[in-house]
Amino acid sequence: MTSEPVNPSPEARERMDAYLDAIERVLVAADMPRAERKGIADDVEAQILEMLAARGCATPSVEDVETVLSDLDPPEAYAEGGGAPPGAPAAASPAAPPRRSARPHFSRAAIVGACWAPVALILIVPLLMHAGYRAVAHEREKALRAARCEARNKRAFAQAQAAEEERTRPGTQPGEETTPETPRDDPFDGTPPPDGTVHAEARGSSGNAIAIWAVLLMVPLGLVGLSAPFGTTILGIVAISHIRRSAGRIYGMGLALFDALLFPLIVLDGLMVLCAALLGTGVDGSLVWGMVVGLVFAVVADVVIVRLLWRRVSAPAGDAR
Amino acid sequence: MRSWVSQLRKGLVELCVLGALDDGEAYGYEILQRLARADNLAITESTVYPILARLAKEGVLAVRVSPSPSGPPRRYYHLTDTGRARLGEMHRYWRHLTAAVDGLLSGEKP
Numbered sequence: 001m002t003s004e005p006v007n008p009s010p011e012a013r014e015r016m017d018a019y020l021d022a023i024e025r026v027l028v029a030a031d032m033p034r035a036e037r038k039g040i041a042d043d044v045e046a047q048i049l050e051m052l053a054a055r056g057c058a059t060p061s062v063e064d065v066e067t068v069l070s071d072l073d074p075p076e077a078y079a080e081g082g083g084a085p086p087g088a089p090a091a092a093s094p095a096a097p098p099r100r101s102a103r104p105h106f107s108r109a110a111i112v113g114a115c116w117a118p119v120a121l122i123l124i125v126p127l128l129m130h131a132g133y134r135a136v137a138h139e140r141e142k143a144l145r146a147a148r149c150e151a152r153n154k155r156a157f158a159q160a161q162a163a164e165e166e167r168t169r170p171g172t173q174p175g176e177e178t179t180p181e182t183p184r185d186d187p188f189d190g191t192p193p194p195d196g197t198v199h200a201e202a203r204g205s206s207g208n209a210i211a212i213w214a215v216l217l218m219v220p221l222g223l224v225g226l227s228a229p230f231g232t233t234i235l236g237i238v239a240i241s242h243i244r245r246s247a248g249r250i251y252g253m254g255l256a257l258f259d260a261l262l263f264p265l266i267v268l269d270g271l272m273v274l275c276a277a278l279l280g281t282g283v284d285g286s287l288v289w290g291m292v293v294g295l296v297f298a299v300v301a302d303v304v305i306v307r308l309l310w311r312r313v314s315a316p317a318g319d320a321r
Numbered sequence: 322m323r324s325w326v327s328q329l330r331k332g333l334v335e336l337c338v339l340g341a342l343d344d345g346e347a348y349g350y351e352i353l354q355r356l357a358r359a360d361n362l363a364i365t366e367s368t369v370y371p372i373l374a375r376l377a378k379e380g381v382l383a384v385r386v387s388p389s390p391s392g393p394p395r396r397y398y399h400l401t402d403t404g405r406a407r408l409g410e411m412h413r414y415w416r417h418l419t420a421a422v423d424g425l426l427s428g429e430k431p
Contacts, residue, residue, distance in 0.1 A: 005392070036371070039377065039384070040371055040374050042396055043366075043370045044366065045392070046350060046392060047350040047353070049389075072366060073365050
């Protein structure tokens with residue numbers, strides 16, 4: 001047996017801890033005192049590390065740990081372990097339960113939730129682009145209208161001036177004066193704009209040049225994307241519950257917690273930054289500094305929340321002792 | 322048959338664990354390896370470790386924690402005086418039991 005020190009990778013350590021936590025939960029359910037549970041957990045952990053060392057793994061990976069764990073009893077087997085106290089009748093269950101044939105697997109709910117989350121981003125980007133396009137088109141239209149009005153006003157003023165000059169010119173008879181053109185506010189009377197460009201869009205279309213196919217594509221994508229915040233969060237919570245109850249058969253608590261907290265924390269961060277920005281604007285008129293302060297507070301809050309919840313979900317279920 | 326074998330093994334686990342420690346102190350995995358040398362025992366860690374914990378709690382075994390080269394400290398178990406007494410008692414009963422069963426099966430009186 002090798003005496004090389006074993007230093008598992010973080011992922012391998014997490015997998016080991018999940019297995020040990022599952023054993024802990026089984027022993028807690030069996031009302032075993034903590035001192036005995038700790039002794040058993042220490043013995044199991046020492047055995048796992050020694051088996052890894054025997055394989056020559058100085059830095060075992062998750063796969064190495066999985067291989068070793070596949071040779072060990074499942075956590076549920078510890079519910080029947082311990083033997084009968086002296087004088088007590090023997091239990092009906094076998095002393096050596098069969099090895100599990102199904103290997104532990106990553107939480108599928110956590111994976112689906114993590115894949116669903118980016119769809120919300122895919123939806124938001126086109127929506128923002130479309131809103132930006134409409135805003136730009138609207139501003140352009142306003143500028144065109146203003147330019148046409150100004151041009152028409154100038155033309156009318158020039159005509160009025162010319163009429164006045166003609167009227168005041170010696171020899172002009174009454175009634176021969178020309179009526180200056182009244183400036184109109186309607187830019188869509190067919191008069192070309194002063195710069196010669198032609199405003200080809202019809203009145204009221206407001207820059208809505210998105211093809212029909214793009215609209216039809218955005219409807220189902222929009223439904224999926226709009227539901228992503230809810231779906232990802234719910235799947236994360238479901239995955240956390242599955243992992244805690246799986247007794248080591250399902251792992252991936254980190255991703256599950258990420259799914260469960262992603263969108264709630266985004267909303268919380270957004271509210272904190274907005275409030276801080278409004279406060280900053282109100283106090284000394286500095287919007288940017290308000291947003292920076294809000295961002296700092298949001299990051300701190302995120303770290304605290306994530307650490308608290310990680311400790312909570314990583315603790316063995318029912319460990320109230 | 323399998324159920325009977327399992328029940329028989331279950332009843333013998335404590336005797337086997339104490340017998341494995343009669344050779345000297347050992348940590349958990351080492352005890353499993355000593356038991357594995359005996360054919361047909363097939364006693365696994367989920368059975369042995371809880372028994373070790375219970376016997377330690379009852380004072381049958383004592384635990385010594387020692388640093389390990391491969392990771393966390395090892396827990397070395399060894400028989401206490403109470404443990405040696407219990408092992409002797411269980412061993413005597415086992416000899417009587419096996420003699421009686423052998424005699425029954427062979428038709429002879431013990």
